[in-house]
Amino acid sequence: xxxxxxxxxxxxxxxxxxxxxxxxxxxxxxxxxxxxxxxxxxxxxxxxxxxxxxxxxxxxxxxxxxxxxxxxxxxxxxxxxxxxxxxxxxxxxxxxxxxxxxxxxxxxxxxxxxxxxxxxxxxxxxxxxxxxxxxxxxxxxxxxxxxxxxxxxxxxxxxxxxxxxxxxxxxxxxxxxxxxxxxxxxxxxxxxxxxxxxxxxxxxxxxxxxxxxxxxxxxxxxxxxxxxxxxxxxxxxxxxxxxxxxxxxxxxxxxxxxxxxxxxxxxxxxxxxxxxxxxxxxxxxxxxxxxxxxxxxxxxxxxxxxxxxxxxxxxxxxxxxxxxxxxxxxxxxxxxxxxxxxxxxxxxxxxxxxxxxxxxxxxxxxxxx
Numbered sequence: 016x017x018x019x020x021x022x023x024x025x026x027x028x029x030x031x032x033x034x035x036x037x038x039x040x041x042x043x044x045x046x047x048x049x050x051x052x053x054x055x056x057x058x059x060x061x062x063x064x065x066x067x068x069x070x071x072x073x074x075x076x077x078x079x080x081x082x083x084x085x086x087x088x089x090x091x092x093x094x095x096x097x098x099x100x101x102x103x104x105x106x107x108x109x110x111x112x113x114x115x116x117x118x119x120x121x122x123x124x125x126x127x128x129x130x131x132x133x134x135x136x137x138x139x140x141x142x143x144x145x146x147x148x149x150x151x152x153x154x155x156x157x158x159x160x161x162x163x164x165x166x167x168x169x170x171x172x173x174x175x176x177x178x179x180x181x182x183x184x185x186x187x188x189x190x191x192x193x194x195x196x197x198x199x200x201x202x203x204x205x206x207x208x209x210x211x212x213x214x215x216x217x218x219x220x221x222x223x224x225x226x227x228x229x230x231x232x233x234x235x236x237x238x239x240x241x242x243x244x245x246x247x248x249x250x251x252x253x254x255x256x257x258x259x260x261x262x263x264x265x266x267x268x269x270x271x272x273x274x275x276x277x278x279x280x281x282x283x284x285x286x287x288x289x290x291x292x293x294x295x296x297x298x299x300x301x302x303x304x305x306x307x308x309x310x311x312x313x314x315x316x317x318x319x320x321x322x323x324x325x326x327x328x329x330x331x332x333x334x335x336x337x338x339x340x341x342x343x344x345x346x347x348x349x350x351x352x353x354x355x356x357x358x359x360x361x362x363x364x365x366x367x368x369x370x371x372x373x374x375x376x377x378x379x380x381x382x383x384x
Contacts, residue, residue, distance in 0.1 A: 033048065033057070039068070040086050041087065041094065043089075043146060047141075047145045063142075066139065067138065067142060074097075074105075078104075099159045105139070170323060171316045177306045184304050184305040186207060198284065205266070206301070207262075210301070214320060215253050216252050217321035217325070219242075219314075219315075224281060227278040229278065231280070237252070272287070298317065
């Protein structure tokens with residue numbers, strides 16, 4: 016029940032944020048978000064809206080025809096004026112642009128790589144496709160803009176020795192700064208429990224922060240998590256993870272959480288449910304010390320570590336897909352089913368072919384005699 020309340024609150028916050036953003040956008044954007052409300056999650060709708068905000072900001076800054084008119088005032092006729100040239104310019108704009116900061120008169124420099132540009136262009140395609148199918152604009156100009164080609168990147172994960180070094184670093188705290196060591200005394204058991212949970216279950220960071228105390232069952236060594244889309248499943252963890260969780264819970268029970276956060280399993284130093292951002296920074300901090308050459312380590316990369324090790328042990332892609340919560344096994348296969356060099360060598364040894372003696376070989380044999 017408490018877990019349901021947490022996710023209901025999270026959904027409500029995302030919905031409210033989406034509505035606030037839509038107040039500054041063309042009415043057509045609100046119509047589009049309402050049209051997909053029954054088939055998408057609040058997080059997805061918020062992401063679409065953020066992408067539409069970025070596009071409108073681009074148009075006001077970079078396209079003269081839209082510079083003197085606030086996005087909220089744009090009509091369907093205005094939206095039909097966008098050209099393929101404008102959208103190609105938007106694709107280039109997304110690679111490096113400025114965005115207003117929370118602090119007055121401050122701006123942040125934002126960069127999007129291939130995946131980010133593709134997602135934002137895909138959002139725009141969906142928006143213009145909605146308008147076109149509703150006969151509100153004469154054509155879907157966004158469909159004429161090619162999406163960037165995604166280049167395959169090797170999976171970043173930790174090998175066994177690196178996993179041991181990461182956990183040792185989190186346990187000892189020896190390499191932390193003096194300031195970090197003060198906080199480490201308070202967060203050590205929590206941090207180890209979180210790292211063990213990532214490495215032992217492949218849990219998502221959003222699932223991890225949403226765990227409540229009563230979601231754990233040490234009789235079966237399982238934890239109830241809420242997956243993408245709201246489905247709840249039980250993830251089973253090995254005894255080592257169970258021990259790390261039990262050690263942390265002994266400390267957790269001594270903390271009086273802030274009202275509204277009493278049931279949260281993982282707490283911040285402010286005695287509130289820990290945020291995804293805090294977990295990401297924690298993982299990055301320890302990984303920077305334990306595996307400094309792997310610059311992009313994150314909770315998702317620890318999830319990749321779990322998946323890679325599970326696949327190498329079982330070679331069962333369906334088991335890995337189920338453990339990760341992938342709805343399409345092809346998503347899993349794309350990332351984790353690449354054959355290793357060792358297995359390719361084994362494959363070559365196990366293929367039988369008869370020996371064929373050519374006439375040239377026979378002649379050579381005769382000459383040698």
